[in-house]
Structure formats: structure tokens, C-alpha cells
Amino acid sequence: MVEYRDQNAPPGGPYQWGMVIDLDRCTGCEACVVACKAENNIRIAGEDEAAQGRAVYWIRIERYWEGEYPNAQLKFMPVLCQHCGNAPCEPVCPVYASYHTPDGLNAQVYNRCVGVRYCGNNCPYTVRYFNWFEPHWDEPLNEQLNPDVTVRSVGVMEKCTFCVQRIRGAQQTAQKEGRRVKDGEVTPACVQSCPTEALVFGDRNDPESRVSKLAESDRGFGLLEELGTKPAITYLKRIK
Amino acid sequence: MDLKRRDFLKVVGLGAAGSMLPGCGGETAKLIPYVLPDEEIVPGVANWYASVCRECEAGCGIIVRVMEGRARKIEGNPDHPLNRGKLCALGQASLQGLYNPDRIRGPLQRDGERGEGRFKPIPWEEAMSRWVSALQKHPGGAVLISRPVPGTLAGLFSTFMKEISGTVFFYEPSAERPLRAANRKSFGIDFLPDYDLANTTYLLSFGAPFLSHWLSPVHFGAAYGRMRQGRPEVRGRFVQVEPRLSLTAASADRWVPIRPGTEGLLAVAIGRLILEEGRTNLPRGDRSRFEKFYASFSIDRIANETGVAEEEIVRLAREFYTAASPLAIGGGIASEQTNGTDTLVAINALNLLVGNINRPGGIRFFRPSDFPASSAEVVGEQALLDLKGPSKKASRSVLMLYQANPLYTLPPSTQFRQVFEEADLVVSFSPFLDESTAMADLILPDHFFLESWGDHVTEGIAPAAGLAQPVVIPRYDTRPVGDLFLGAANRFGGGVKERLSWTDYRTMVREQWRDFFDRRQPGQPFEAAWVEALQKGGWWKPEGKPVSISQRGAPSAAEPARFEGSEKEFPFYFYPFPSMGLHYGQGANRPWLQELPDPMTTVVWGSWVEINPKTAQEYGLAERDLVRVISPYGEIEAPVVYFPGNPPDLISVPIGQGHRAYGRYAEGRGVNPLALLAPLIDAPSGALATGATRVRIERTGRKGRPVLVDQTGQGTRRHTEGGEGEA
Numbered sequence: 001m002v003e004y005r006d007q008n009a010p011p012g013g014p015y016q017w018g019m020v021i022d023l024d025r026c027t028g029c030e031a032c033v034v035a036c037k038a039e040n041n042i043r044i045a046g047e048d049e050a051a052q053g054r055a056v057y058w059i060r061i062e063r064y065w066e067g068e069y070p071n072a073q074l075k076f077m078p079v080l081c082q083h084c085g086n087a088p089c090e091p092v093c094p095v096y097a098s099y100h101t102p103d104g105l106n107a108q109v110y111n112r113c114v115g116v117r118y119c120g121n122n123c124p125y126t127v128r129y130f131n132w133f134e135p136h137w138d139e140p141l142n143e144q145l146n147p148d149v150t151v152r153s154v155g156v157m158e159k160c161t162f163c164v165q166r167i168r169g170a171q172q173t174a175q176k177e178g179r180r181v182k183d184g185e186v187t188p189a190c191v192q193s194c195p196t197e198a199l200v201f202g203d204r205n206d207p208e209s210r211v212s213k214l215a216e217s218d219r220g221f222g223l224l225e226e227l228g229t230k231p232a233i234t235y236l237k238r239i240k
Numbered sequence: 241m242d243l244k245r246r247d248f249l250k251v252v253g254l255g256a257a258g259s260m261l262p263g264c265g266g267e268t269a270k271l272i273p274y275v276l277p278d279e280e281i282v283p284g285v286a287n288w289y290a291s292v293c294r295e296c297e298a299g300c301g302i303i304v305r306v307m308e309g310r311a312r313k314i315e316g317n318p319d320h321p322l323n324r325g326k327l328c329a330l331g332q333a334s335l336q337g338l339y340n341p342d343r344i345r346g347p348l349q350r351d352g353e354r355g356e357g358r359f360k361p362i363p364w365e366e367a368m369s370r371w372v373s374a375l376q377k378h379p380g381g382a383v384l385i386s387r388p389v390p391g392t393l394a395g396l397f398s399t400f401m402k403e404i405s406g407t408v409f410f411y412e413p414s415a416e417r418p419l420r421a422a423n424r425k426s427f428g429i430d431f432l433p434d435y436d437l438a439n440t441t442y443l444l445s446f447g448a449p450f451l452s453h454w455l456s457p458v459h460f461g462a463a464y465g466r467m468r469q470g471r472p473e474v475r476g477r478f479v480q481v482e483p484r485l486s487l488t489a490a491s492a493d494r495w496v497p498i499r500p501g502t503e504g505l506l507a508v509a510i511g512r513l514i515l516e517e518g519r520t521n522l523p524r525g526d527r528s529r530f531e532k533f534y535a536s537f538s539i540d541r542i543a544n545e546t547g548v549a550e551e552e553i554v555r556l557a558r559e560f561y562t563a564a565s566p567l568a569i570g571g572g573i574a575s576e577q578t579n580g581t582d583t584l585v586a587i588n589a590l591n592l593l594v595g596n597i598n599r600p601g602g603i604r605f606f607r608p609s610d611f612p613a614s615s616a617e618v619v620g621e622q623a624l625l626d627l628k629g630p631s632k633k634a635s636r637s638v639l640m641l642y643q644a645n646p647l648y649t650l651p652p653s654t655q656f657r658q659v660f661e662e663a664d665l666v667v668s669f670s671p672f673l674d675e676s677t678a679m680a681d682l683i684l685p686d687h688f689f690l691e692s693w694g695d696h697v698t699e700g701i702a703p704a705a706g707l708a709q710p711v712v713i714p715r716y717d718t719r720p721v722g723d724l725f726l727g728a729a730n731r732f733g734g735g736v737k738e739r740l741s742w743t744d745y746r747t748m749v750r751e752q753w754r755d756f757f758d759r760r761q762p763g764q765p766f767e768a769a770w771v772e773a774l775q776k777g778g779w780w781k782p783e784g785k786p787v788s789i790s791q792r793g794a795p796s797a798a799e800p801a802r803f804e805g806s807e808k809e810f811p812f813y814f815y816p817f818p819s820m821g822l823h824y825g826q827g828a829n830r831p832w833l834q835e836l837p838d839p840m841t842t843v844v845w846g847s848w849v850e851i852n853p854k855t856a857q858e859y860g861l862a863e864r865d866l867v868r869v870i871s872p873y874g875e876i877e878a879p880v881v882y883f884p885g886n887p888p889d890l891i892s893v894p895i896g897q898g899h900r901a902y903g904r905y906a907e908g909r910g911v912n913p914l915a916l917l918a919p920l921i922d923a924p925s926g927a928l929a930t931g932a933t934r935v936r937i938e939r940t941g942r943k944g945r946p947v948l949v950d951q952t953g954q955g956t957r958r959h960t961e962g963g964e965g966e967a
Contacts, residue, residue, distance in 0.1 A: 022469055024468050024469055024475075025464075025465040025468055025469055027451040027461060027464065027487070027488075027490075027491045028487055028490060028491070028839040028840075029328060029329065029451060029452065029457070029461060029487075029820070029839070030329050030820060030821070030836055030837075030839055031326070031327060031328045031329045031331075031332060031458075033329065033836060033837075034329040034332035034333050034832050034833070034836060035327070035332045037332075037832050038313055038314070038332050038333070038335060038832070039313055044831040044832070044835060045835060046831075046835075046845075047844070047845035047846070047909075047947060050835060050844050050845060050947050050949065051945065051947045053949075055835055055844065055949060057837075057949070060837070060949070061837070061839055062950070063839060063840060063842065063950070065884050067884070068853070068854075068884055069497070069852055069854075069884055069885065069886065069887055069888065070497045070887070072485055072495075072884035072885045073490075073495075074485065074490035074840060074885065075490070076490065076491075076839065138341040138904070139341060140339045140341065140715070141336060141339050141340070141341060141831070142339075143310045143339050144310065144311065144312060144335045144336070144338075144339050145312070146312050146313060147284070147307060147308075147312070189313075192315055192316075192325070193315070193316065193326060193327050193328075193332060194326065195323070195326040195327075195328065195457070195458045195461030195462050195465070196461045196462060196464055196465030196468075197326075197462070197465045198465065239475065240493065
């Protein structure tokens with residue numbers, strides 16, 4: 001295998017971005033969902049499109065009902081792109097729009113994407129969304145759009161990027177100062193907003209980072225890990 | 241300086257928000273205040289301004305990312321003691337309030353009959369003189385209904401109304417009036433305490449929805465996370481007692497269903513057991529009052545009335561009194577009954593019995609900051625209804641509204657509409673055309689909060705005064721409500737002009753802060769302190785010493801709750817609850833919140849009726865069938881969603897939809913369940929008992945079209961039946 005050498009690799013080896021989601025902290029409040037929409041210029045589908053399953057959520061809260069009254073239980077689980085190390089969406093893309101970056105992100109290159117939707121078909125987490133229409137914001141809602149993030153046009157796939165615009169910003173700052181990105185220096189929008197701190201983000205290549213430490217917990221598991229996708233997100237089991 | 245900056249921002253603002261390659265911008269600047277000159281603003285580089293979120297009554301600190309004169313993103317202010325950098329869905333969505341296409345863009349006057357909702361523009365000058373001359377014509381007949389605005393604005397409103405012999409009501413449906421009334425009885429304290437969840441080892445909550453909309457949900461969310469996983473050796477346990485499994489109960493270790501309105505009785509039983517087993521450290525003098533009250537109750541009778549098994553009651557009591565740091569809280573459906581205040585007094589008693597007052601993990605009382613403009617008392621619904629009572633305050637009055645929407649939040653059965661119909665002039669200062677504003681004769685629109693100066697004094701947590709500054713230039717021909725009232729005072733002349741002589745509201749805010757700092761740090765230069773407060777987002781200090789309480793009130797009543805509607809004709813309890821995204825309806829005009837799936841049902845863009853699946857099947861109701869819900873006071877129709885967390889005899893419907901006005905995203909969507917409610921009141925607090933109406937249901941034979949994002953709700957249930965699901 002050819003060793004890829006990143007010209008801009010930081011001192012101490014490459015980054016490996018990852019996340020830990022503690023289900024014992026998550027309360028299903030959905031602050032992360034709106035934070036993500038605001039940061040990443042996610043389109044508003046409206047009632048009719050939503051009814052056809054075309055509303056876009058880069059992060060969503062799955063809910064699982066168990067049992068019946070009076071023993072009914074409800075469990076919440078935030079689900080977003082798992083940025084798999086062995087991603088099912090990547091080998092099936094005919095134009096290399098879905099590819100793996102050296103720092104462990106599953107990237108989606110919008111201007112390569114031709115919209116065959118095989119990646120969405122192959123994703124076991126159903127976290128990829130297709131743009132069936134040109135996005136639209138009633139004026140002046142568009143004035144809020146984040147200039148650091150592309151507005152995806154009709155015909156391309158989109159999904160969670162771990163807020164790559166924030167990651168790249170932090171990496172450039174660190175590079176200019178000749179150091180590594182500090183733990184906690186960069187947070188995706190969902191992580192930043194989460195009131196209970198259920199979401200934690202950081203560098204899995206740094207054994208001292210919070211994610212690395214939390215991911216070693218006995219409660220840790222990967223979502224559908226039996227599929228061998230090697231997700232970059234470690235969930236911590238809820239204690240019941 | 242302001243003008244120069246404005247012109248500058250207009251110029252840069254003309255460039256459309258071009259998309260840049262990620263990371264092409266420079267670093268983000270440090271928080272800088274509004275008072276720095278324009279040279280600091282570079283296109284493509286974000287500036288962050290600190291301010292205060294006003295989407296609910298909590299008043300979290302925020303920082304706003306501004307580029308090219310546009311607010312792009314809001315985050316929690318990491319320094320603010322209330323929310324420490326965190327923010328909820330409502331706060332995140334407030335940008336869609338600022339850039340809402342249906343904002344009122346200038347002063348308006350009624351065109352046609354009152355309530356038709358047709359308006360035409362009116363010049364500011366004319367609008368002001370119409371308003372002020374009406375006030376002058378009706379000395380003593382002016383009423384202002386405002387949302388709570390603790391800080392300089394509350395002081396301004398109170399002073400203005402007092403000087404013109406009018407009345408001001410600070411009103412908000414989520415103001416937790418019964419909790420305040422109960423805390424006065426139990427502890428003799430007027431301000432809200434801090435519930436130290438983070439250090440609790442055993443939390444017993446009677447319906448308190450502290451993870452969705454109770455007092456300060458972001459603060460409690462953060463504390464909850466620390467309670468569960470923030471301590472190396474201890475994971476706090478949490479039991480929720482309530483009739484319906486709420487979002488908060490979903491996170492509990494155990495949910496204990498209970499008959500509605502009997503939560504206070506359960507608390508009495510637990511209190512009795514604590515005393516019986518000698519597990520209290522109450523002083524002997526206080527103890528006898530508690531013993532006397534508890535003596536007339538028996539555990540088995542309470543078990544019978546509450547529907548909670550006797551062994552469960554004993555278990556709850558033991559868990560509670562053996563815990564290292566127990567805490568009992570109450571709210572939500574438990575307090576929204578005709579006996580709400582009594583219920584909360586009985587719950588407070590548990591804390592007094594185990595002596596967790598001012599201890600880590602218990603209830604702590606911190607005196608609110610001595611900010612000069614104190615907050616005025618928030619009233620319950622009863623005070624508003626008295627307007628059309630024998631005093632006839634409403635007739636021939638000048639009715640003013642500031643961001644309060646009583647025509648939506650008060651049930652029609654209260655006939656509050658009369659107050660509008662009998663008023664001589666109705667004036668609204670709302671930035672949005674909500675139901676109450678649509679009934680106005682004059683609309684003098686306020687800026688959106690992100691365009692305004694202001695402050696917000698929080699109570700409960702360590703004393704904090706948040707400072708709000710405009711983060712963008714005002715978009716439309718609106719005026720800060722503070723300026724309007726100062727302008728009116730100036731035109732009015734006399735005492736009110738003397739008392740309120742500031743030229744504009746910004747100056748008034750500055751002067752209040754000057755007084756505040758002068759008393760805190762005499763001799764320090766004000767300008768530096770002011771700039772620092774703007775940068776930081778306000779003033780707060782580390783936790784001081786808690787205030788000791790002088791009173792340990794025993795419960796004095798445990799009457800069963802009253803319900804409207806006979807059990808025979810109306811077999812169901814009915815509970816309308818504030819929805820996660822739309823709260824009491826104010827979120828309904830933000831598309832992000834409309835499209836936010838309800839966490840329990842995943843419904844978006846509409847209303848639904850939650851029914852226990854077995855009950856629904858008995859009625860022959862499939863999921864998505866339109867069902868009619870009928871109370872003695874009205875009826876609504878909405879689609880059925882099966883809800884395993886409802887008891888067989890309870891119907892629940894979320895509040896927030898069913899707007900007749902309020903813009904394109906809210907209007908004509910879903911139903912307002914408040915339309916069914918009886919005008920029943922919890923007497924000690926004057927708060928509406930929203931859980932006190934009974935209903936029946938009827939099939940309509942038609943299908944509804946609820947939009948569920950998760951189409952597999954049933955499927956996931958099948959997966960996990962009889963087995964332990966993952967997570």
C-alpha cells in the first residue's frame with residue numbers, strides 16, 4: 001500500500017477526528033439538531049417535502065419505545081454520519097465524491113457528486129440526504145447563511161461533515177503557530193450547543209484527549225459495529 | 241460614531257453572502273464590544289458580540305457571530321454562570337426571529353374593524369401622538385401587559401405606569417407561579433432558589449419538566465449531565481413521578497405513573513414515612529407541626545387514591561431518606577392543577593424533613609443581585625381575568641401589550657377577548673403580528689432583541705445581570721420599546737417626564753449600570769467597567785454565601801384536585817403540554833422549530849393527539865386517524881399518534897400550533913389545545929390549572945396527515961419487544 005504523505009501534517013503525526021456520545025447524558029432535547037441546521041445552511045424542506053421523507057437532518061435524535069404502559073420506556077440516540085474508517089458509501093461512488101480524508105473524515109465533495117445516490121443506498125445509518133430540489137429561503141432568512149459553508153444545490157448528496165469548516169480553521173491556526181490543535185479547541189456545532197455535554201469531539205490519535213479517554217469506557221460500543229464499518233463515533237451505553 | 245458604523249455596515253452588507261472555501265477566513269477575533277470603531281470590522285472575518293437570549297424567560301448569556309453586518313450563528317456565552325456556553329433549540333433558532341420574513345416593518349394602524357387583522361402604515365410621529373393622547377384622555381385607565389423583563393425595562397415600565405396611575409402586569413404562561421407561591425409558604429423566600437442538581441445523589445421529581453421548559457432548561461440540562469456522569473464515583477439516581485411519560489421522565493431511571501392531581505398526597509405519604517422512621521433532623525419545635533399535619537393520613541388510603549402501590553411508596557421514601565444528597569422538586573403537570581401550590585408545599589416539605597437546604601445537592605438560596613431596576617412581580621392568569629371583573633378596569637381603557645399574547649395563551653372560556661373589545665384603544669409593541677397584536681388599533685413595533693440594548697437579571701443561580709447590546713443594525717423602521725416609553729413620558733410631561741428624563745433607552749441602561757457599578761466599586765472609572773461588561777456579556781460574581789431561611793412551613797392542605805367535566809360524560813384526563821420546539825406557541829413562526837421533530841413522536845409541522853395504543857384500539861382508532869377531542873368548553877380535531885407513555889385514561893396534545901395569526905409558517909397549522917380548557921385556577925398562586933379539564937374523544941372516520949419523520953416507530957418497538965435493546 002502506498003503511504004500517503006500529507007505535506008501539511010501537523011507535528012506528532014496526523015489527526016484522527018472522532019466523537020463520543022454518552023447516552024447516559026443525552027436527554028433528547030434536540031439543541032444539537034437546530035445548532036447543526038444553523039451552522040451548515042441546511043435547507044428548510046417544508047411540510048410537503050417532509051411528508052415525502054425529504055427533510056434534511058445531518059444529526060437527528062432516534063427514539064426507541066420499549067414496553068407498554070405502565071412499563072413504557074423511551075430511549076434517545078443522536079445519530080449522525082459515523083465517519084466510518086471502512087465506509088460503505090465510499091467504494092460505491094463512481095466519481096469519488098465520497099472519499100476518506102487523511103485525518104479520518106468521510107468527506108463529500110459536492111462538485112464531484114453526480115447524484116447517483118448509491119452512497120445513500122449503501123449507508124447502514126441512513127444519514128445521507130439527497131437534494132431533490134434547489135434549496136430555497138424566504139427572504140431575508142437567507143441573510144443568516146454561514147458564508148463558510150457551501151449551499152448545496154439540487155442533485156447532490158449531503159451529510160454531516162463534523163463541521164469541517166471549523167476543523168480546517170483550527171488546523172490552519174495551529175499550523176501557523178507551529179503546533180497541534182489543542183484538545184477542545186475545535187467543536188462541531190452540535191457539540192458546542194449540547195447542554196448536558198453528551199457529545200464530545202476531539203483527536204483519537206492523541207491518547208490524552210477527552211474522546212480517547214472516554215472511548216475506552218466499558219460502556220463504549222459502535223453503532224451497528226458488527227457490520228465492520230469502523231465508525232469514528234463511540235457511543236456510551238445508557239445505564240438503566 | 242454609530243452613524244458611521246451603520247453606513248459602513250450597509251455598504252458591506254450589500255455584498256451577497258458569498259460562499260467561501262472552508263477555512264479561507266482568518267482567525268475569529270476576540271469578543272469585541274459595539275463601542276469600538278469601524279476599522280475593527282474586516283469583511284470575511286467574524287466578530288462576536290455578547291448579549292442575552294430572550295426566547296424564553298431564563299435569560300441565558302449568548303455570543304453572536306456577526307459577519308458583514310449579518311448575524312450568522314448564536315452560541316451560548318461560555319462565561320455566563322447560567323448556561324456556561326450551552327444553548328437550547330429555541331436559542332439556536334432565534335436568528336429566524338431576527339430574519340423572519342413576517343416581521344412587522346414599521347408602525348401600523350388598524351384598517352377596518354378591530355380584529356379583522358387589516359392594517360395600513362402610519363407615520364411614527366402620528367402613531368406616538370395618538371397613543372399618548374389616548375393615555376392623557378384616560379388617566380388611570382391604562383393597562384400594560386408585558387412579558388417579564390427583569391432589569392432596566394421592568395423598572396421603566398413600572399415607573400411609567402405608576403406615574404400615569406395605570407397598571408402593569410408582567411405575565412407569562414411559563415412563569416411557574418405556583419412554585420413561587422409554594423416557596424413563600426415553605427421557606428418564606430420571595431425569589432427563586434437554585435436547585436443544585438449537579439451534586440444530587442437522588443433526585444425525586446414530581447412532574448418537573450426540568451429537561452424541557454422548567455425555569456432554566458439549559459442550566460438544568462448542564463447540571464443533569466454532571467449529576468449523571470460528572471463525578472468519578474457517583475452517578476446520581478433520578479425518579480420521575482407523573483401521570484404521563486414526559487420527555488424528562490424518559491431520562492429517569494424509574495418512571496412512577498400516578499393519578500393526575502394526587503402528587504401532593506404521595507409527597508405527604510413519603511413525608512409521613514420519613515417522620516415515622518425517625519429519619520428527619522428537623523428541630524423539635526418545627527417537627528410537631530409536621531407530625532400534626534401528617535397524622536390524619538394513612539399510607540394505604542393514599543396508595544389507593546394515587547394509584548401508586550404501597551410498596552412503591554415505601555421504596556420511594558427509603559430511597560429518599562437514605563440518599564447522601566436527596567432532592568425533591570415539583571412542577572409541570574403536578575403544579576398545573578387546582579391544588580398546584582399545595583402540592584408543591586408538600587414536595588418542599590420533603591426537602592425540609594431531610595434538611596437539604598443550602599447544602600450541596602439540595603436547594604440553595606442565593607440573593608439576587610442588587611441591580612437597581614428590580615424585577616416586578618409576575619402575575620398569574622387570575623390577575624388578567626380580574627380586568628373584566630367587577631372592577632371593570634378593562635372598559636374604556638388603553639390596553640397595551642408588550643410581547644404577551646393572551647389571546648393565544650388564555651383559553652377562550654376565560655372570555656378574555658372582552659378586555660380587548662371593551663378597550664378604547666389597543667396598542668401593541670410586538671415585533672410580530674400575533675393573535676393579540678392582530679386585535680390592536682395601533683402597532684408600534686419594537687426591535688427584535690438582537691437589535692436592542694437591554695439587560696436581564698437572573699435569579700436562582702448565583703447573582704447575574706446579563707447585558708444585551710445590538711449585534712446588527714435594525715433592519716426595519718422599528719423602534720426600541722424603551723425609547724417609545726421614554727418618548728411618551730417626555731410628551732406626557734409632569735411627574736412621569738421628571739422621573740424618566742433619559743433621552744433614549746440606551747442612555748438609561750448605561751446610567752443604571754453606572755449606578756450599579758458605583759455602588760459595587762466606588763471610585764472605579766465607569767467607562768472601563770462598562771466596556772468590560774459589554775465584552776463579557778454582563779456582570780456576575782462567583783457563588784457567594786447562600787441566605788439562610790427563617791421559615792420551615794409544614795404542608796397545610798392536601799385537597800384532591802378539582803376537575804371540570806363529569807367522569808361519566810368526559811372519561812379522559814386532558815393534558816396540554818408545551819412542545820419542545822414551539823413552547824407556548826412563540827416558536828411557531830421559526831421554520832427550524834417547525835421542522836424540528838418532536839423527540840417523542842417525531843412529528844413535524846403540525847399537531848397531534850397522543851393516546852394510549854390500547855385505548856385507541858378500543859375506540860377503533862388507527863394511527864393517523866383524525867380524532868375529535870371534546871371538552872365542556874370546546875373541541876379540536878387532530879390526527880392520532882399512539883403514545884405508550886400515556887395512561888389509558890389520559891389524552892395529551894402539545895401546545896404551540898393552531899395560530900390564527902403570527903405569520904406564514906404558523907398560521908392555519910394544527911390546533912391549539914388550550915381552546916378546550918376550563919377557566920379553573922389554582923387559588924393561592926392565581927395560575928391557570930391547565931391540567932384540570934376532562935375530555936371525551938370521537939372518531940371522525942377521516943384520515944389526518946401527520947408528518948412523522950421516523951416512519952418506523954412501530955418497527956423499532958417490534959425489534960425490542962421482550963428483549964433488551966441496545967443502548
